[in-house]
Amino acid sequence: MYDFTYHRASDVADAVSKVRDTGEGQFLAGGHTLIPTLKLRLAKPSDLVDLQGIANLQGISASDDGVTVKAMTTHATVAESKDVQDTIPALASLASGIGDPHVRARGTIGGSIANNDPAADYPAAVVGLGATVKTDQRDIAGDDFFTGMFETALSDGELITEVSFPKANKAAYYKFKNPASRFAIVGVFVAQTGGGVRVTVTGAAPCVFRVSEMEEALASSFSSDAIKDIKIPEDGLNSDIHAQADYRAHLVNVCARRAVDAC
């Protein structure tokens, strides 16, 4: 990796000002995306501002309405949280299926959604549950947060502080894993909430998306049979050595049905 200056931020304000002051600075969360990128010399930040020491970015709180997960909470903590398991079990189960134990012990929810990898799991839940992403500056609706492949609504130097997930009546996530990385080749999150049914898909396309045809079908009959004939168009879906677009389109249907059955 190239040389950079390492900083340890004491609180949110300190972190934000350190990144802004340095120009080419970046936040460092779990480092599970950033560090490999640096090792491969694919990025050259001048400064890294480590968020690890900021107590206020750690932890989970639950209420009758849902759960709030602070940005630096690791996937393992979410997976093992009694609060998350009781309030939104689908979210705990999603976190428990991210990568492997090493990845879950380091990777954070803030880093995951800031990075918006097309194959990441959390985006499916953020949009699927209609979560709200809170930053040092504002609240961003989950629906507006993911704007494209590795793109988000965050502006330069904006720091995610927490994500609030409203509780669902029923929800489940089903992921078909990339056999090598264990990221999602296709992951489908299905949720039935007061506001209706949502079906969100990650992995299949450059960015998380909703399948309105399935949402409508499930709104009238919440069963896997109701969506079994709904085909997703291949256009715009990802193709790589693990899965071509036609296979991904097929898997969206399979994963959606399995998620509904698991609800």
Place this chain on the structure above:
Amino acid sequence: MAENGIGARSLRKEDARFLRGSGNYVDDINRPGQAYATFVRSPHAHARIEKIDTSRAAEASGVVGVFTGDDLAADGVGGLICGWMVTDRNGENMKAPPHPALAQGKVNYVGDHVAIVIANTLAEARDAAELVEVDYGVLPANVDTDKADADGTPQIHDDIPGNMSYDWELGDAAAVDEAIESAAHVTTLEIVNNRLIPNAIEPRSAIGEYDPASDAFTLYTTSQNPHVARLVLSAFCAIAPEHKLRVVAPDVGGGFGSKIFIYAEETVCTWASKKVGCPVKWTADRSESFVSDAHGRDHVTKAELALDSDGKFTALRVSTKASMGAYLSTFASCVPTYLYGTLLAGQYTTPAIYCNVKALFTNTAPVDAYRGAGRPEATYLLERLVEVAARETGTDPAELRKKNFIPPDAFPYTTPVVLAYDSGSYEAVLDKACDIADYRGFAERREEANTRGKLRGIGFSSYIEACGIAPSAAVGSLGAGVGLWEGAQVRFNPTGSVTVFTGSHAHGQGHETTFAQVVADKLGVDFENVEVVHGDTDKGPFGMGTYGSRSIAVGGSAIISACDKLIEKGKKIAAHALEASESDIEYDGGTFSVAGTDRSMSMGEIAFAAYVPHNYPEGLEPGFEESAFYDPVNFTFPAGTQICEVEVDPDTGEVEIIKFSAVDDVGTVINPMIVEGQVHGGVTQGIGQALLENGVYDGDTGQLVSGSYNDYTMPRADDVPTYDVEMYETPCPHNPLGVKGCGEVGAIAAPPAVINAITDALSTEDIDMPATPERVWQALAQA
């Protein structure tokens, strides 16, 4: 059986240091004043080098040297070699292109070596490497094995039209044609044997060091055969004469073949250490390993198996294109020929076999021996053909195999493809495997799976391999540039403990344990008092190293020969001390006794007498140490049957291995725990090839697409079942231990067992390895 003798499940001596993290690997070694090297590698699959400008790099902070192919040439450093001459079917020698350790004028695969940058720290070396300016004239890439010899495919080497190194054949073409013409049934199959990337857990590493005082070099390197590395670096690369070059291969973390070969990196680091006046260290990172370790397999084959109306195999015709990659690696040429064509008889009595192999260059990493080397390719082909033939003729696959097996009373058995099999119990092994797999209960299990919406299949693989490589005269007549004997030295220390030096090299196999068991058994000394030393050309005799499942069969036999010499000498010492005639001395398990008396001496007393020869036979040399070299009279022929049972999820195409049963005949088993471990590891690699692993180059750009663990799928614990492995011991008749070798068994046998199970479940033969969920789903959609 002695407590830790032959047959004992002795715990591995080496594990104490490995499990505690106190092994000593090349990267753990740091030499005083060392500098760090990094290689500038080609980002292109195929390009002319118009210009290299190293001036900015040379001036960068901390840099002690930057060298290119011109610098090597100026010093007369020779290129990398291929040590096996294959003769074309027209009687011409194979075409071996020049393989400079640093490119000269052209690069031929992504990762090809362009320059070395050496600096005080690794970070400085890497920073400076980015300052080496190379102007490339990019050429179109040729990465498709099947099309490598087609008209219009870019030619890689000037003097090698059609990218063909050789067009080789074996067997009687006319007899085969005739048998196929008149056959009652012909089964035809076109298959791809996928490219594999070795992925030893320890990446390759090298430290070259030059000592001006002795004018000698030392190379610490991740090698499976340090003596051969020294020979090649001396005789061909002209780095230093052999007596001025020491090669040390300390603990090595896995090789699977990839560390047999002599690569550019260690060659250049050794040479450069004299140029820059300090030790030069290089360790591959994982990305470099992916692009620059020699890969394995990569065949495209069409084959036909002819059967008569009774289901007897009458002929086999095979036509293979084998990718060599961009250059011929150290042993590349023998893999798709003498380690492949010669195995095509399998366990069967097929009377006529013809095999044609075209070895082709592509713009990819060189392909060479990888666990099994040629034999997995032969086994995959043959065992898939046999399974398809059984299905096409409506015969039970176990019965069809039995009908065609070489019977136990037919040994020694010479196949139509040269080899003389020495022993085997194929039918008994198959029956035992069927029992373990509960083959009879399969139909019921399949029905039960159907009720859950799953497709169940079962597949066989009855394999044979030629191991214990190899009789020197035989391989010499086939083109090998070396003899394939092994050396050993067994040294009693005056106080009775034993140090064993072997030319074999362990990189995970547990030789320090197995060889100690053999010696303890033979010499009657405690297992704890036997130390096995390997991996240093300054210690012990010359040796050929470890590959081709040869270590116990050839290296172990050399140790036994040395022990026999010690016992002979011990008899003389005992006869003198016990005042008996030498012919009356009997030896058994560490005790020399006078026949018919209670007078005896222990091995320890004999050793002491040899070193303190106060009362000693006249004219006999003191000391108790013997060397031996063993050249086998034949290959060994491990064989067995492995059976795989799978369940396919038709919705997703996912395959789950439900049960994997293996019965392997590796001859006498020295340590069942270690043999089972070797089979487990090999089967896991075989399952990796069948379901998960695939080395993929982009057809247009020639970039390695599967160049990281995000895309190259290594098998993990949750991908494989708990194996049912049993042994069936038919001792090898021609070596003193009766051993055959077990290192490659699983990697050879497992792939066809897995794929046969999948094709059984899917009722289609149209699937290639790796049978990924997507491919299975597509096969189902098309079936």
